Amino acid sequence: MIRYRCDKCGKDLGPGSDHFVVRIEAFAAASPLEITAEDVEKDHQAEIRQLVEQLSHTPLDEVEDQVFRAFRFDLCGPCHREYLRNPLPPA
Ligand SMILES: [Zn+2]
Structure with missing residues (x-):
């Protein structure tokens, strides 16, 4: 049997207790692609070699x-409510 603990306060999340899952994904946002004449004429093989290097x-x-990073957190009820009030605290 899998036992869960709150990832914030450590409380046991056994049967009958409030248990919430928070999933966060962080990935590079794609920006609109603009292709210029300079891009077409560029030496792409040299650029790829440099990138591989x-x-x-x-x-x-x-x-x-x-590229991509995913997180999963198990939270008890009070920690979940606290998380929702301030999911991205200031630095
Ligand atoms: Zn908690």
Whole structure:
């Protein structure tokens, strides 16, 4: 049997208790694509080689974080209410 605990306060989320799931996804937003004559004439192979070279020196975790990251949190009732009041606290 899977036992859940609140990821914020540690309370046991056993049967009969309030249990909420918060899922967060973070990914790079796509911007509108504008293709210019300069883009068409550019040496794309050199650009791809440079990108591959840069990626070969970047830790895999960092590369993945730049593309997509997902989180899942289990929360008890009070922590869920607190989260909804302020889901993105100021830095
Ligand atoms: Zn809690």
